[in-house]
Amino acid sequence: MLARIKEFLGMEAKPKEEASQQEVEKVAEEEKAKPRIGYIHLSGCTGDAMSLTENYDILAPLLTEMVDIVYGQTLADVWWDDENPMPEMDLALVEGSVCLQDEHSMKELLEVREKAGLVVAFGSCAATGCFTRYSRGGQQANPRHESFVPVADVVKVDLAMPGCPPSPEIIAKTVVAVINGDMDYLQPMMDLVGYTEACGCDLQLKVVNQALCIGCGTCAMSCPTRAVGMTDGRPELNEDRCVKCGICYTQCPRSWWPAERINMDLGL
Amino acid sequence: MVLGTYKQITLGRSTDKQIQKISQDGGIATGLLCFALDEKIIDGAVVAGPSDEMWKPKATVALTSDEILAAAGTKYTLSPNNWALKEAVRQYGLEKAGIVTIPCQTMGLRKMQSYPFGVRFMADKIALDVGIFCTENFSFESLRTFITAKAGVDFDLVEKMDIGNGKFWVHTQDDVINFPIKETHGYEQSGCKVCLDLVSELSDISTGSIGAPDDWSAVMTRTETGDTIFKQAVDAGAIELKPMDEGKFGLEMLTKLAKSKKEKAMKEIDRRKELGLPVPYKASSEKEDPLANV
Numbered sequence: 001m002l003a004r005i006k007e008f009l010g011m012e013a014k015p016k017e018e019a020s021q022q023e024v025e026k027v028a029e030e031e032k033a034k035p036r037i038g039y040i041h042l043s044g045c046t047g048d049a050m051s052l053t054e055n056y057d058i059l060a061p062l063l064t065e066m067v068d069i070v071y072g073q074t075l076a077d078v079w080w081d082d083e084n085p086m087p088e089m090d091l092a093l094v095e096g097s098v099c100l101q102d103e104h105s106m107k108e109l110l111e112v113r114e115k116a117g118l119v120v121a122f123g124s125c126a127a128t129g130c131f132t133r134y135s136r137g138g139q140q141a142n143p144r145h146e147s148f149v150p151v152a153d154v155v156k157v158d159l160a161m162p163g164c165p166p167s168p169e170i171i172a173k174t175v176v177a178v179i180n181g182d183m184d185y186l187q188p189m190m191d192l193v194g195y196t197e198a199c200g201c202d203l204q205l206k207v208v209n210q211a212l213c214i215g216c217g218t219c220a221m222s223c224p225t226r227a228v229g230m231t232d233g234r235p236e237l238n239e240d241r242c243v244k245c246g247i248c249y250t251q252c253p254r255s256w257w258p259a260e261r262i263n264m265d266l267g268l
Numbered sequence: 269m270v271l272g273t274y275k276q277i278t279l280g281r282s283t284d285k286q287i288q289k290i291s292q293d294g295g296i297a298t299g300l301l302c303f304a305l306d307e308k309i310i311d312g313a314v315v316a317g318p319s320d321e322m323w324k325p326k327a328t329v330a331l332t333s334d335e336i337l338a339a340a341g342t343k344y345t346l347s348p349n350n351w352a353l354k355e356a357v358r359q360y361g362l363e364k365a366g367i368v369t370i371p372c373q374t375m376g377l378r379k380m381q382s383y384p385f386g387v388r389f390m391a392d393k394i395a396l397d398v399g400i401f402c403t404e405n406f407s408f409e410s411l412r413t414f415i416t417a418k419a420g421v422d423f424d425l426v427e428k429m430d431i432g433n434g435k436f437w438v439h440t441q442d443d444v445i446n447f448p449i450k451e452t453h454g455y456e457q458s459g460c461k462v463c464l465d466l467v468s469e470l471s472d473i474s475t476g477s478i479g480a481p482d483d484w485s486a487v488m489t490r491t492e493t494g495d496t497i498f499k500q501a502v503d504a505g506a507i508e509l510k511p512m513d514e515g516k517f518g519l520e521m522l523t524k525l526a527k528s529k530k531e532k533a534m535k536e537i538d539r540r541k542e543l544g545l546p547v548p549y550k551a552s553s554e555k556e557d558p559l560a561n562v
Contacts (some may be wrong), residue, residue: 051388124386167388188383210546214405214459216369217327217348218376222387230327233346233407233457247386253376254459257548259562262378262470266491268273 034065035178038089039072040112042105043132043148044096048123049074051165052093055172062172066179080108091178092116094157097125097132097148106154113155118178120159121193124245126151127160128198131243150196160192164224164245188258198246200227200237208234212254219248270527270559272469274488275495277519279510280475280502281484292342292430294485296475296507297398300497301366302333303506309497310395313366314356315339316347322424324408327352329360339368342400344429345408346457350376357393364395370402371465375561378470396497399468401476401486403431403529410455418452419445432477461536462547464561466526473498479512479522486512486522530559 039049052075053059063069069076070087080086092112098105113119124130129150137146151157161174177185200223207213215233227241228248235248249255271277282288282299291298304310317328317339325347330336350373356362369377374397381391406414412423419438428439435446468474472494479486489495501507512518540547552558 054388161385163386165386165388167384167386167391169384169388169391173384206546211458212462212547214372214457214463215346215348216373216376217351218373218380220348220351221354221376221390222380222385224386230348230351232409233348245386250385251376251380251383251387253372253379254548257375257562258379258382259560262382263273265382266378266470268470268490 034068035090036070036088037067038070038087038092038112038116039075040092040094040108041073042094042096042098042109042126042151043102044123044125046074046095047165048093048095048125048163051123051163051168052171054168058172062175067175080111086111086115089116091118091120093120093122094126094151095122097129098151098154099145100147100149100154101137101142101145109151109155118158119151119155120161120189121151121157122161123166124162124164124198124243124247127162127192128196128244128246130164130198130245133244152193152196157193159186159189160195161189162192162195162198162246162250164243164247185261188256191256192250195246195250198249199244200235200239200242200248202246202249203228203235203237203252206249207252207254214254216253218251218253222247222251269557270523270530271467271488272465272474272490272561274474274490276487276489276498277512278487279480279484279512280487280507283505283508287337287340288483290337291340292428293477293480293483294475294487295340296473296485296487297368297400298336298340299507300396300398300473300501301330301336301368303501303504304366304396304497305333305336307500307504308364309500310362310364310366312356312360312362313368313396314349314352315368316343316349323411323426323429329356329362331360341428342430344431345406345411349373350380353377353390353394357390363393365393366396366398367394368398368400369468369471370400370405371468371470372402372459372463374399374468374471375465396493397472399471399474401467401474401478403466403525404456404460404463406452406455407457410457414447414452414455418447421445430477432482462533462540462549464530464533464537464549464559466529467522469561478525479518479520481513481517484510486518527559530561534558 071078098109121127132148135148203219217230219235220228220230225241227238229236281294287295287298301313312331315330316325319326325343327347327349356365380387384391421438425440430437436449438445472491473489475485475487489498534552537547537549541551
């Protein structure tokens with residue numbers, strides 16, 4: 001299975017002679033230790049879950065053979081209430097920001113933190129608040145619901161995976177890294193936990209203002225809403241289109257630089 | 269290793285007479301892309317094409333050899349090619365995109381491929397990245413200023429710009445003017461000052477004029493992909509080779525300039541760290557090889 005995912009991701013397959021007894025034992029061991037995963041849906045649009053499911057080629061075996069989905073309303077029909085306690089989880093993916101006025105969301109999030117080994121802010125709503133940052137309440141279904149914050153504002157988060165939505169590829173890569181215990185790959189996601197106040201204007205504040213911009217256009221390439229363009233070799237933000245997902249700054253080669261991983265991926 | 273990891277280093281030039289005529293040096297980028305397009309290795313390419321304004325490039329998606337040829341030649345200013353990759357993949361539906369990048373753009377691309385947080389189904393669409401050597405880059409206004417003020421040439425009359433032998437050369441129809449490259453210092457964009465990469469260390473194939481005689485380019489193949497495509501192009505006769513001179517005007521010069529760019533950048537990186545200014549790279553005290561691009 002792992003080989004299939006690696007093939008899908010274009011990761012280099014091991015030469016045959018190495019795929020020996022050792023490998024078989026490793027796979028057997030993996031079988032034993034299938035990570036228990038939960039999916040918690042707070043204030044998000046389900047786009048992150050949909051992106052996960054867009055790993056068509058690997059989805060069925062992923063969900064059935066590689067991990068146990070033990071909790072979640074969308075991916076597994078499991079609900080939590082006073083009679084049915086939330087199960088223990090190795091990893092909980094939290095989609096959506098948390099509404100401070102929504103007692104149910106707050107209670108669920110706090111319970112997840114208790115029950116999960118690792119909490120992942122999955123997608124930009126959970127990681128940075130994303131477009132729920134614009135909420136001001138005064139609307140149905142509950143006019144009182146006005147304050148939506150990244151989950152890290154309320155509970156300790158272990159990994160953040162921004163993206164509106166995160167690409168299917170980063171989700172698959174992360175799953176592989178978690179299964180392999182590849183902490184080096186996950187390190188940037190640990191670092192991104194602290195990046196909760198995101199905005200397209202970060203490009204100006206943290207890159208151009210800091211004499212780091214080189215006009216490569218990666219920010220404009222990655223913006224999911226085309227809020228970022230390039231004018232005279234510098235990013236130009238259309239604030240009306242910005243959803244505050246933080247992807248432009250996250251992908252900028254001048255925000256953080258994963259040199260070792262890139263060399264490894266390229267076989268250099 | 270100041271030239272990054274590479275499989276082969278050589279001199280090369282395109283055998284196509286038309287490309288030779290219009291390209292900057294050996295026409296490697298143009299020649300390779302045209303070859304890859306003919307052979308269906310790529311189905312289009314992102315290049316720094318012409319815009320409405322003279323010498324101001326526009327990141328362009330080229331679908332034909334003619335469009336690739338129209339982008340031949342170096343423009344010493346910013347062309348955000350990574351931005352146009354989105355257009356190439358989303359609007360033009362390219363499945364196998366070629367792209368020409370300078371080192372910082374290569375870095376943005378490769379980071380996106382290793383960590384494609386928000387960039388869905390784009391990482392696997394880059395079939396060939398041709399990296400260009402780059403010492404530094406200029407904003408369009410900087411370029412215009414020193415061409416008009418230092419060389420005293422009307423921008424619209426310039427036919428070719430070139431850097432070589434320590435000089436910036438400006439060709440017009442009936443004149444060739446030069447001034448010391450040192451005089452462009454102070455005009456370069458400041459983001460370049462922390463750049464540790466002159467030779468596009470992370471590209472599939474990198475190429476540039478440094479270390480090559482006139483009308484030839486130095487070429488380094490780096491990834492498996494790059495090496496394979498380059499060999500195909502050579503076997504097909506699209507590119508001819510000649511061994512790189514190891515000496516003062518060849519490999520030695522390339523090594524020297526790459527090293528000096530790294531040393532200068534490390535000084536600036538260390539200085540910024542001391543000041544508490546952000547910089548994505550490690551301080552020289554934090555890494556084994558103080559000149560590595562990390």
